Amino acid sequence: MTTHPTRRRQLPPGRVDFSIMYxxxxxxxxxxxxLRAATxxxxxxxxxVRTxxxxxxxxxxxxxxxEDEAIWPQLRERLERAEDVAVMDLMxxxxxxxDPMQDRIDAAFAVGGGELASAVEEFADALAAHMEHEEERALPLVETHLGPEGWARYSQYMLTSQGLPEAGAYLAWLLDGAPGAAREKTLGVxxxxxxTMFLDRFEPQYAAAGHWSATAV
Incomplete structure:
Protein backbone atom coordinates (compact mmCIF):
# COMPACT_ATOMS: atom_id res chain seq x y z
CA MET A 1 0.00 0.00 0.00
CA THR A 2 1.25 3.48 -0.84
CA THR A 3 1.40 5.67 2.25
CA HIS A 4 -0.78 8.76 2.16
CA PRO A 5 1.54 11.79 2.61
CA THR A 6 0.74 14.45 5.17
CA ARG A 7 2.08 17.96 4.78
CA ARG A 8 3.30 19.51 8.00
CA ARG A 9 1.11 22.51 8.66
CA GLN A 10 1.82 25.14 11.28
CA LEU A 11 -1.75 26.39 11.54
CA PRO A 12 -3.46 27.22 14.85
CA PRO A 13 -6.91 25.72 15.45
CA GLY A 14 -9.63 28.08 14.28
CA ARG A 15 -13.37 28.36 13.87
CA VAL A 16 -13.42 26.39 10.61
CA ASP A 17 -12.43 22.74 10.36
CA PHE A 18 -10.45 22.53 7.12
CA SER A 19 -9.35 18.93 7.68
CA ILE A 20 -11.24 17.60 4.63
CA MET A 21 -9.52 20.22 2.45
CA TYR A 22 -6.11 19.30 3.84
CA LEU A 35 2.74 9.81 -11.33
CA ARG A 36 6.37 10.76 -10.84
CA ALA A 37 7.25 7.18 -9.92
CA ALA A 38 5.43 5.78 -12.94
CA THR A 39 7.25 8.23 -15.19
CA VAL A 49 -1.35 4.30 -14.42
CA ARG A 50 -3.74 5.72 -17.00
CA THR A 51 -6.68 4.89 -14.72
CA GLU A 67 -13.90 26.36 -5.25
CA ASP A 68 -14.60 28.54 -8.29
CA GLU A 69 -18.36 28.23 -7.83
CA ALA A 70 -18.90 28.03 -4.09
CA ILE A 71 -15.97 29.68 -2.30
CA TRP A 72 -13.95 32.25 -4.22
CA PRO A 73 -16.80 34.43 -5.62
CA GLN A 74 -18.50 34.72 -2.23
CA LEU A 75 -15.20 35.44 -0.54
CA ARG A 76 -14.16 38.05 -3.10
CA GLU A 77 -17.38 39.98 -2.45
CA ARG A 78 -16.40 40.45 1.20
CA LEU A 79 -12.82 41.54 0.70
CA GLU A 80 -11.83 45.18 0.90
CA ARG A 81 -8.05 45.23 1.21
CA ALA A 82 -6.11 45.19 -2.04
CA GLU A 83 -3.70 42.55 -0.74
CA ASP A 84 -6.62 40.20 0.02
CA VAL A 85 -8.17 40.72 -3.41
CA ALA A 86 -4.75 39.90 -4.86
CA VAL A 87 -4.98 36.48 -3.20
CA MET A 88 -8.21 35.80 -5.09
CA ASP A 89 -6.52 36.93 -8.31
CA LEU A 90 -3.71 34.48 -7.58
CA MET A 91 -6.15 31.61 -7.00
CA ASP A 99 -5.54 22.58 -17.52
CA PRO A 100 -2.83 23.49 -20.08
CA MET A 101 -0.25 21.68 -17.96
CA GLN A 102 -2.46 18.60 -17.81
CA ASP A 103 -2.95 18.77 -21.56
CA ARG A 104 0.82 18.83 -21.98
CA ILE A 105 1.10 15.62 -19.94
CA ASP A 106 -1.65 13.96 -21.97
CA ALA A 107 0.17 14.81 -25.19
CA ALA A 108 3.52 13.72 -23.77
CA PHE A 109 2.21 10.26 -22.81
CA ALA A 110 2.51 9.34 -26.49
CA VAL A 111 6.09 10.65 -26.65
CA GLY A 112 7.51 9.64 -23.29
CA GLY A 113 11.09 10.28 -22.34
CA GLY A 114 12.32 13.70 -21.37
CA GLU A 115 9.24 15.54 -22.63
CA LEU A 116 6.96 13.56 -20.35
CA ALA A 117 9.30 13.84 -17.37
CA SER A 118 9.53 17.60 -17.87
CA ALA A 119 5.76 17.98 -18.20
CA VAL A 120 5.13 15.94 -15.05
CA GLU A 121 7.65 17.91 -12.99
CA GLU A 122 6.28 21.26 -14.18
CA PHE A 123 2.75 20.23 -13.30
CA ALA A 124 3.62 18.64 -9.95
CA ASP A 125 5.61 21.68 -8.82
CA ALA A 126 2.89 24.10 -9.91
CA LEU A 127 0.05 22.20 -8.24
CA ALA A 128 1.98 21.70 -5.00
CA ALA A 129 2.80 25.43 -4.90
CA HIS A 130 -0.85 26.31 -5.59
CA MET A 131 -2.12 24.15 -2.75
CA GLU A 132 0.43 25.70 -0.41
CA HIS A 133 -0.65 29.20 -1.45
CA GLU A 134 -4.27 28.22 -0.90
CA GLU A 135 -3.64 26.87 2.59
CA GLU A 136 -1.40 29.73 3.72
CA ARG A 137 -3.15 32.68 2.06
CA ALA A 138 -6.68 31.86 0.97
CA LEU A 139 -8.07 29.61 3.69
CA PRO A 140 -7.30 32.14 6.47
CA LEU A 141 -9.44 34.60 4.50
CA VAL A 142 -12.21 32.01 4.29
CA GLU A 143 -12.09 31.59 8.04
CA THR A 144 -12.15 35.34 8.69
CA HIS A 145 -14.78 36.41 6.17
CA LEU A 146 -16.99 33.35 5.54
CA GLY A 147 -16.58 31.43 8.78
CA PRO A 148 -18.18 28.07 9.61
CA GLU A 149 -21.46 29.03 7.94
CA GLY A 150 -19.79 29.85 4.64
CA TRP A 151 -17.70 26.71 4.78
CA ALA A 152 -20.82 24.65 5.49
CA ARG A 153 -22.47 26.12 2.39
CA TYR A 154 -19.46 25.05 0.32
CA SER A 155 -19.60 21.53 1.79
CA GLN A 156 -23.31 21.33 1.00
CA TYR A 157 -22.67 22.51 -2.55
CA MET A 158 -20.11 19.75 -3.05
CA LEU A 159 -22.53 17.10 -1.77
CA THR A 160 -25.55 18.22 -3.76
CA SER A 161 -23.64 18.88 -6.99
CA GLN A 162 -22.04 15.43 -7.04
CA GLY A 163 -24.69 13.02 -5.85
CA LEU A 164 -24.09 9.85 -3.85
CA PRO A 165 -22.20 7.75 -6.47
CA GLU A 166 -19.79 10.60 -7.25
CA ALA A 167 -19.34 11.40 -3.57
CA GLY A 168 -18.65 7.73 -2.84
CA ALA A 169 -16.03 7.59 -5.58
CA TYR A 170 -14.43 10.75 -4.18
CA LEU A 171 -14.25 9.28 -0.68
CA ALA A 172 -12.70 6.06 -1.96
CA TRP A 173 -10.06 8.08 -3.81
CA LEU A 174 -9.56 10.41 -0.83
CA LEU A 175 -9.02 7.63 1.71
CA ASP A 176 -6.68 5.54 -0.45
CA GLY A 177 -3.76 5.02 1.92
CA ALA A 178 -4.97 7.70 4.34
CA PRO A 179 -3.77 7.58 7.96
CA GLY A 180 -6.02 5.58 10.24
CA ALA A 181 -7.09 8.57 12.33
CA ALA A 182 -8.07 10.57 9.24
CA ARG A 183 -9.99 7.62 7.82
CA GLU A 184 -11.81 7.04 11.11
CA LYS A 185 -12.74 10.72 11.43
CA THR A 186 -13.98 10.97 7.84
CA LEU A 187 -16.08 7.82 7.96
CA GLY A 188 -17.32 8.68 11.44
CA VAL A 189 -19.36 11.64 10.20
CA THR A 196 -22.02 0.77 4.97
CA MET A 197 -22.55 1.53 1.28
CA PHE A 198 -19.07 3.05 1.09
CA LEU A 199 -17.41 0.02 2.69
CA ASP A 200 -19.43 -2.55 0.75
CA ARG A 201 -19.68 -0.83 -2.63
CA PHE A 202 -17.68 2.30 -3.36
CA GLU A 203 -14.34 1.36 -1.81
CA PRO A 204 -14.29 -2.13 -3.39
CA GLN A 205 -15.20 -0.59 -6.76
CA TYR A 206 -12.28 1.82 -6.50
CA ALA A 207 -9.89 -0.97 -5.54
CA ALA A 208 -11.10 -3.25 -8.34
CA ALA A 209 -10.56 -0.55 -10.97
CA GLY A 210 -6.83 -0.51 -10.29
CA HIS A 211 -5.04 2.79 -9.79
CA TRP A 212 -1.35 3.42 -10.56
CA SER A 213 -0.11 -0.10 -9.82
CA ALA A 214 -1.23 -3.44 -8.46
CA THR A 215 0.21 -2.55 -5.04
CA ALA A 216 -0.93 1.10 -4.81
CA VAL A 217 -4.25 0.36 -3.15
Missing part, protein backbone atom coordinates in the same frame (compact mmCIF):
# COMPACT_ATOMS: atom_id res chain seq x y z
CA UNK A 23 -6.83 15.60 3.31
CA UNK A 24 -7.87 16.33 -0.28
CA UNK A 25 -4.64 18.22 -0.89
CA UNK A 26 -2.68 15.34 0.60
CA UNK A 27 -4.44 12.93 -1.77
CA UNK A 28 -3.36 15.06 -4.72
CA UNK A 29 0.21 15.02 -3.40
CA UNK A 30 0.00 11.24 -3.05
CA UNK A 31 -1.03 10.82 -6.68
CA UNK A 32 1.58 13.28 -7.90
CA UNK A 33 4.23 11.07 -6.32
CA UNK A 34 2.67 8.03 -7.98
CA UNK A 40 10.66 7.35 -13.75
CA UNK A 41 9.94 3.63 -14.10
CA UNK A 42 8.56 3.85 -17.64
CA UNK A 43 5.11 2.58 -16.64
CA UNK A 44 2.99 5.41 -18.09
CA UNK A 45 1.56 3.08 -20.72
CA UNK A 46 0.13 0.74 -18.08
CA UNK A 47 -3.65 0.68 -17.76
CA UNK A 48 -3.41 1.13 -13.98
CA UNK A 52 -4.97 6.64 -11.81
CA UNK A 53 -4.21 9.67 -13.96
CA UNK A 54 -7.78 9.96 -15.27
CA UNK A 55 -9.18 9.66 -11.75
CA UNK A 56 -6.72 12.30 -10.53
CA UNK A 57 -7.73 14.72 -13.30
CA UNK A 58 -11.41 14.19 -12.60
CA UNK A 59 -11.06 14.79 -8.87
CA UNK A 60 -8.93 17.88 -9.44
CA UNK A 61 -11.52 19.27 -11.88
CA UNK A 62 -14.37 18.69 -9.42
CA UNK A 63 -12.30 20.23 -6.62
CA UNK A 64 -11.46 23.39 -8.56
CA UNK A 65 -14.98 23.85 -9.92
CA UNK A 66 -16.29 23.65 -6.37
CA UNK A 92 -7.88 32.37 -10.29
CA UNK A 93 -4.62 32.61 -12.23
CA UNK A 94 -3.23 29.39 -10.77
CA UNK A 95 -6.44 27.51 -11.52
CA UNK A 96 -6.29 28.77 -15.09
CA UNK A 97 -2.77 27.43 -15.54
CA UNK A 98 -3.63 23.87 -14.47
CA UNK A 190 -21.23 9.55 7.61
CA UNK A 191 -24.72 8.25 8.38
CA UNK A 192 -24.62 4.52 9.00
CA UNK A 193 -26.34 3.50 5.72
CA UNK A 194 -23.93 5.66 3.72
CA UNK A 195 -20.89 4.34 5.61
Missing amino acids: LTHDAFLRDLER REGRTGDLA GWETFKHQLHVHHVG EAEHGAI LPEPVR
Whole structure:
Protein backbone atom coordinates (compact mmCIF):
# COMPACT_ATOMS: atom_id res chain seq x y z
CA MET A 1 0.00 0.00 0.00
CA THR A 2 1.25 3.48 -0.84
CA THR A 3 1.40 5.67 2.25
CA HIS A 4 -0.78 8.76 2.16
CA PRO A 5 1.54 11.79 2.61
CA THR A 6 0.74 14.45 5.17
CA ARG A 7 2.08 17.96 4.78
CA ARG A 8 3.30 19.51 8.00
CA ARG A 9 1.11 22.51 8.66
CA GLN A 10 1.82 25.14 11.28
CA LEU A 11 -1.75 26.39 11.54
CA PRO A 12 -3.46 27.22 14.85
CA PRO A 13 -6.91 25.72 15.45
CA GLY A 14 -9.63 28.08 14.28
CA ARG A 15 -13.37 28.36 13.87
CA VAL A 16 -13.42 26.39 10.61
CA ASP A 17 -12.43 22.74 10.36
CA PHE A 18 -10.45 22.53 7.12
CA SER A 19 -9.35 18.93 7.68
CA ILE A 20 -11.24 17.60 4.63
CA MET A 21 -9.52 20.22 2.45
CA TYR A 22 -6.11 19.30 3.84
CA LEU A 23 -6.83 15.60 3.31
CA THR A 24 -7.87 16.33 -0.28
CA HIS A 25 -4.64 18.22 -0.89
CA ASP A 26 -2.68 15.34 0.60
CA ALA A 27 -4.44 12.93 -1.77
CA PHE A 28 -3.36 15.06 -4.72
CA LEU A 29 0.21 15.02 -3.40
CA ARG A 30 0.00 11.24 -3.05
CA ASP A 31 -1.03 10.82 -6.68
CA LEU A 32 1.58 13.28 -7.90
CA GLU A 33 4.23 11.07 -6.32
CA ARG A 34 2.67 8.03 -7.98
CA LEU A 35 2.74 9.81 -11.33
CA ARG A 36 6.37 10.76 -10.84
CA ALA A 37 7.25 7.18 -9.92
CA ALA A 38 5.43 5.78 -12.94
CA THR A 39 7.25 8.23 -15.19
CA ARG A 40 10.66 7.35 -13.75
CA GLU A 41 9.94 3.63 -14.10
CA GLY A 42 8.56 3.85 -17.64
CA ARG A 43 5.11 2.58 -16.64
CA THR A 44 2.99 5.41 -18.09
CA GLY A 45 1.56 3.08 -20.72
CA ASP A 46 0.13 0.74 -18.08
CA LEU A 47 -3.65 0.68 -17.76
CA ALA A 48 -3.41 1.13 -13.98
CA VAL A 49 -1.35 4.30 -14.42
CA ARG A 50 -3.74 5.72 -17.00
CA THR A 51 -6.68 4.89 -14.72
CA GLY A 52 -4.97 6.64 -11.81
CA TRP A 53 -4.21 9.67 -13.96
CA GLU A 54 -7.78 9.96 -15.27
CA THR A 55 -9.18 9.66 -11.75
CA PHE A 56 -6.72 12.30 -10.53
CA LYS A 57 -7.73 14.72 -13.30
CA HIS A 58 -11.41 14.19 -12.60
CA GLN A 59 -11.06 14.79 -8.87
CA LEU A 60 -8.93 17.88 -9.44
CA HIS A 61 -11.52 19.27 -11.88
CA VAL A 62 -14.37 18.69 -9.42
CA HIS A 63 -12.30 20.23 -6.62
CA HIS A 64 -11.46 23.39 -8.56
CA VAL A 65 -14.98 23.85 -9.92
CA GLY A 66 -16.29 23.65 -6.37
CA GLU A 67 -13.90 26.36 -5.25
CA ASP A 68 -14.60 28.54 -8.29
CA GLU A 69 -18.36 28.23 -7.83
CA ALA A 70 -18.90 28.03 -4.09
CA ILE A 71 -15.97 29.68 -2.30
CA TRP A 72 -13.95 32.25 -4.22
CA PRO A 73 -16.80 34.43 -5.62
CA GLN A 74 -18.50 34.72 -2.23
CA LEU A 75 -15.20 35.44 -0.54
CA ARG A 76 -14.16 38.05 -3.10
CA GLU A 77 -17.38 39.98 -2.45
CA ARG A 78 -16.40 40.45 1.20
CA LEU A 79 -12.82 41.54 0.70
CA GLU A 80 -11.83 45.18 0.90
CA ARG A 81 -8.05 45.23 1.21
CA ALA A 82 -6.11 45.19 -2.04
CA GLU A 83 -3.70 42.55 -0.74
CA ASP A 84 -6.62 40.20 0.02
CA VAL A 85 -8.17 40.72 -3.41
CA ALA A 86 -4.75 39.90 -4.86
CA VAL A 87 -4.98 36.48 -3.20
CA MET A 88 -8.21 35.80 -5.09
CA ASP A 89 -6.52 36.93 -8.31
CA LEU A 90 -3.71 34.48 -7.58
CA MET A 91 -6.15 31.61 -7.00
CA GLU A 92 -7.88 32.37 -10.29
CA ALA A 93 -4.62 32.61 -12.23
CA GLU A 94 -3.23 29.39 -10.77
CA HIS A 95 -6.44 27.51 -11.52
CA GLY A 96 -6.29 28.77 -15.09
CA ALA A 97 -2.77 27.43 -15.54
CA ILE A 98 -3.63 23.87 -14.47
CA ASP A 99 -5.54 22.58 -17.52
CA PRO A 100 -2.83 23.49 -20.08
CA MET A 101 -0.25 21.68 -17.96
CA GLN A 102 -2.46 18.60 -17.81
CA ASP A 103 -2.95 18.77 -21.56
CA ARG A 104 0.82 18.83 -21.98
CA ILE A 105 1.10 15.62 -19.94
CA ASP A 106 -1.65 13.96 -21.97
CA ALA A 107 0.17 14.81 -25.19
CA ALA A 108 3.52 13.72 -23.77
CA PHE A 109 2.21 10.26 -22.81
CA ALA A 110 2.51 9.34 -26.49
CA VAL A 111 6.09 10.65 -26.65
CA GLY A 112 7.51 9.64 -23.29
CA GLY A 113 11.09 10.28 -22.34
CA GLY A 114 12.32 13.70 -21.37
CA GLU A 115 9.24 15.54 -22.63
CA LEU A 116 6.96 13.56 -20.35
CA ALA A 117 9.30 13.84 -17.37
CA SER A 118 9.53 17.60 -17.87
CA ALA A 119 5.76 17.98 -18.20
CA VAL A 120 5.13 15.94 -15.05
CA GLU A 121 7.65 17.91 -12.99
CA GLU A 122 6.28 21.26 -14.18
CA PHE A 123 2.75 20.23 -13.30
CA ALA A 124 3.62 18.64 -9.95
CA ASP A 125 5.61 21.68 -8.82
CA ALA A 126 2.89 24.10 -9.91
CA LEU A 127 0.05 22.20 -8.24
CA ALA A 128 1.98 21.70 -5.00
CA ALA A 129 2.80 25.43 -4.90
CA HIS A 130 -0.85 26.31 -5.59
CA MET A 131 -2.12 24.15 -2.75
CA GLU A 132 0.43 25.70 -0.41
CA HIS A 133 -0.65 29.20 -1.45
CA GLU A 134 -4.27 28.22 -0.90
CA GLU A 135 -3.64 26.87 2.59
CA GLU A 136 -1.40 29.73 3.72
CA ARG A 137 -3.15 32.68 2.06
CA ALA A 138 -6.68 31.86 0.97
CA LEU A 139 -8.07 29.61 3.69
CA PRO A 140 -7.30 32.14 6.47
CA LEU A 141 -9.44 34.60 4.50
CA VAL A 142 -12.21 32.01 4.29
CA GLU A 143 -12.09 31.59 8.04
CA THR A 144 -12.15 35.34 8.69
CA HIS A 145 -14.78 36.41 6.17
CA LEU A 146 -16.99 33.35 5.54
CA GLY A 147 -16.58 31.43 8.78
CA PRO A 148 -18.18 28.07 9.61
CA GLU A 149 -21.46 29.03 7.94
CA GLY A 150 -19.79 29.85 4.64
CA TRP A 151 -17.70 26.71 4.78
CA ALA A 152 -20.82 24.65 5.49
CA ARG A 153 -22.47 26.12 2.39
CA TYR A 154 -19.46 25.05 0.32
CA SER A 155 -19.60 21.53 1.79
CA GLN A 156 -23.31 21.33 1.00
CA TYR A 157 -22.67 22.51 -2.55
CA MET A 158 -20.11 19.75 -3.05
CA LEU A 159 -22.53 17.10 -1.77
CA THR A 160 -25.55 18.22 -3.76
CA SER A 161 -23.64 18.88 -6.99
CA GLN A 162 -22.04 15.43 -7.04
CA GLY A 163 -24.69 13.02 -5.85
CA LEU A 164 -24.09 9.85 -3.85
CA PRO A 165 -22.20 7.75 -6.47
CA GLU A 166 -19.79 10.60 -7.25
CA ALA A 167 -19.34 11.40 -3.57
CA GLY A 168 -18.65 7.73 -2.84
CA ALA A 169 -16.03 7.59 -5.58
CA TYR A 170 -14.43 10.75 -4.18
CA LEU A 171 -14.25 9.28 -0.68
CA ALA A 172 -12.70 6.06 -1.96
CA TRP A 173 -10.06 8.08 -3.81
CA LEU A 174 -9.56 10.41 -0.83
CA LEU A 175 -9.02 7.63 1.71
CA ASP A 176 -6.68 5.54 -0.45
CA GLY A 177 -3.76 5.02 1.92
CA ALA A 178 -4.97 7.70 4.34
CA PRO A 179 -3.77 7.58 7.96
CA GLY A 180 -6.02 5.58 10.24
CA ALA A 181 -7.09 8.57 12.33
CA ALA A 182 -8.07 10.57 9.24
CA ARG A 183 -9.99 7.62 7.82
CA GLU A 184 -11.81 7.04 11.11
CA LYS A 185 -12.74 10.72 11.43
CA THR A 186 -13.98 10.97 7.84
CA LEU A 187 -16.08 7.82 7.96
CA GLY A 188 -17.32 8.68 11.44
CA VAL A 189 -19.36 11.64 10.20
CA LEU A 190 -21.23 9.55 7.61
CA PRO A 191 -24.72 8.25 8.38
CA GLU A 192 -24.62 4.52 9.00
CA PRO A 193 -26.34 3.50 5.72
CA VAL A 194 -23.93 5.66 3.72
CA ARG A 195 -20.89 4.34 5.61
CA THR A 196 -22.02 0.77 4.97
CA MET A 197 -22.55 1.53 1.28
CA PHE A 198 -19.07 3.05 1.09
CA LEU A 199 -17.41 0.02 2.69
CA ASP A 200 -19.43 -2.55 0.75
CA ARG A 201 -19.68 -0.83 -2.63
CA PHE A 202 -17.68 2.30 -3.36
CA GLU A 203 -14.34 1.36 -1.81
CA PRO A 204 -14.29 -2.13 -3.39
CA GLN A 205 -15.20 -0.59 -6.76
CA TYR A 206 -12.28 1.82 -6.50
CA ALA A 207 -9.89 -0.97 -5.54
CA ALA A 208 -11.10 -3.25 -8.34
CA ALA A 209 -10.56 -0.55 -10.97
CA GLY A 210 -6.83 -0.51 -10.29
CA HIS A 211 -5.04 2.79 -9.79
CA TRP A 212 -1.35 3.42 -10.56
CA SER A 213 -0.11 -0.10 -9.82
CA ALA A 214 -1.23 -3.44 -8.46
CA THR A 215 0.21 -2.55 -5.04
CA ALA A 216 -0.93 1.10 -4.81
CA VAL A 217 -4.25 0.36 -3.15
